[in-house]
Amino acid sequence: QVQLVESGGGLVQAGGSLRLSCAASGRTFSTYAMGWFRQAPGKEREFVAAISWGGGSTRYADSVKGRFTISRDNAKNTVYLQMNSLKPEDTAVYYCAADLGLVSTSQQRRYDYWGQGTQVTVSS
Secondary structure: OEEEEEEOOEEEEOOOOEEEEEEEEEOOHHHOEEEEEEEOOOOOOEEEEEEOOOOOOEEEOOOOOOOEEEEEEOOOOEEEEEEOOOOHHHOEEEEEEEEOOOOOOOOHHHOOEEOOOEEEEEEO
16 A cells, blocks of 8 residues: 655746655655646646656656656655746646556556545646
8 A cells, every 4th residue: 555645736827936855654765656746626636757666767747847856855755846937838737646566657557546636727
């Protein structure tokens, strides 16, 4: 079992930055990959970024490449999403998720555990 709790969401102006955190508990954190997803109102949940168990492999959605950075601190059982140059279209509920496999993936069905989400709102 893995429990995930996101934090760090909020309201920010376009062009600003936010850092999301996701604290994990339960199974040993360094034994699974992590991902971030988001869901905007009226839209399906979509992949944002993922990171392998050791942090050596990452992948990003095209829409956030060059602006968002995913990282993890296995000593703190936490994964982060640094979001820079935010745009109004980044407004969504952001979810972290755990994939009990070791490699990073963009496929939602591969993820076994999900957090409750944190709201990010970017004003124009």
